[in-house]
Amino acid sequence: GQNIDQPTEMTATEGAIVQINCTYQTSGFNGLFWYQQHAGEAPTFLSYNVLDGLEEKGRFSSFLSRSKGYSYLLLKELQMKDSASYLCAVRDQRTGANNLFFGTGTRLTVIP
Amino acid sequence: DVKVTQSSRYLVKRTGEKVFLECVQDMDHENMFWYRQDPGLGLRLIYFSYDVKMKEKGDIPEGYSVSREKKERFSLILESASTNQTSMYLCASSAEVLTSGTFTDTQYFGPGTRLTVL
Numbered sequence: 001g002q003n004i005d006q007p008t009e010m011t012a013t014e015g016a017i018v019q020i021n022c023t024y025q026t027s028g029f030n031g032l033f034w035y036q037q038h039a040g041e042a043p044t045f046l047s048y049n050v051l052d053g054l055e056e057k058g059r060f061s062s063f064l065s066r067s068k069g070y071s072y073l074l075l076k077e078l079q080m081k082d083s084a085s086y087l088c089a090v091r092d093q094r095t096g097a098n099n100l101f102f103g104t105g106t107r108l109t110v111i112p
Numbered sequence: 113d114v115k116v117t118q119s120s121r122y123l124v125k126r127t128g129e130k131v132f133l134e135c136v137q138d139m140d141h142e143n144m145f146w147y148r149q150d151p152g153l154g155l156r157l158i159y160f161s162y163d164v165k166m167k168e169k170g171d172i173p174e175g176y177s178v179s180r181e182k183k184e185r186f187s188l189i190l191e192s193a194s195t196n197q198t199s200m201y202l203c204a205s206s207a208e209v210l211t212s213g214t215f216t217d218t219q220y221f222g223p224g225t226r227l228t229v230l
Contacts, residue, residue, distance in 0.1 A: 031216060042116075042202065042221035043155075050214060087155070091217075098143060098206060098217040099170070104154040 004103035006088050011109045012078055020073045020106045022088035030093035033100060034062050034073045037085045046086075047073070075108075083110045115139070116222035118203055124228045131190040133225050135203030143206040144186035145219065146170075146178060148199040155202065161186055193229045201225045 003025040012018040024032070031050040035043035049055055049064035049071060061074040073086055085107045089100040119134035137144065143162050147155040147170075157170030159178040167178050175197060179187045186205075190197055204219040 033218070035221075040224075042223045045218050045220065048214075048216050048218065050216065089155075099145075099157060099160060100219060101157075102147075102155040104152060 004088055004090055004101060006086075006103045006106045008104070009107045009109070011111060012075075014078055014080060014110055014112050016078050017074065017076050018078060018108065020075075020086050020088075020108065022071045022073075022103060024069050024071070024088070024090045024103075026069075026090055026092045026101070028093035029066060029069075029090065031091040032062075032064055032071050033089040033091070034060075034071075035087040035089065037087060037105065039084070043087055078110050080110050080112070083108060116203060116205055116220055118201075118222040118225050120225050121223060122226050122228075124230065125190075125193050126230050127194055129190075129193050129229075131193050131227065131229075133188040133190075133201055133203075133227070135186045135188070135205075135222055136184050137186075137205035137220075137222075138184065139205065139207065139220075140183065141205035141207045141220075142183075143217065143219075144180065145204040145206070146176075146186065146188045147202045147204065148172070148197075149202055149224070150199050158188065193227075195229050197227065198229045199227060201227055 006022045034046040037043040047062040085105040087105045088103040116137045145160045146158045161180040177189045203222040206219040208215045209218045
């Protein structure tokens with residue numbers, strides 16, 4: 001099966017940088033996604049990594065190391081509206097489908 | 113923009129009732145998914161469908177069934193609701209999207225239905 005771990009909660013200060021880590025174990029890795037979910041709302045797509053390295057999208061960046069089974073989401077210049085849960089999800093080619101397996105999410109609180 | 117809608121935001125039902133949760137997407141996506149989300153457990157896949165009339169079990173299909181009669185609509189059915197099915201239910205659809213120079217299948221979620229079974 002798949003095993004995806006990420007911290008349950010994090011707190012950071014407005015204007016700062018925060019890194020949310022995700023480790024995974026899967027035998028048929030075929031991509032890693034990050035989603036943002038505000039309380040009571042739907043998850044929204046943030047980023048996708050399938051090759052090693054850093055993908056940058058404005059204030060958000062995502063990094064992947066396939067050999068280490070490790071990814072992180074980096075949020076710069078934190079804003080109050082970034083307070084949300086961040087979900088790490090892995091696609092496993094073994095299922096023969098485009099299904100995602102989600103971690104339990106990291107709840108980020110941004111404080112003034 | 114992709115739009116995925118779900119029939120209700122909040123629903124309260126009684127144990128033993130038959131419950132229908134409807135999901136509609138307007139982007140002609142082939143793939144549709146039903147998840148439930150519970151504190152401490154994350155999103156878990158119930159059923160998915162890659163085409164009309166097609167359905168496949170996810171990780172936790174017990175107590176649920178689905179229907180996909182039209183491409184844009186994917187329904188989740190609780191044949192006889194139980195209290196342990198109280199949860200947030202999320203529908204998603206997906207399509208190949210060019211992301212970071214690679215085509216990848218990206219899922220887009222509806223707003224969710226919070227179901228309470230009494």
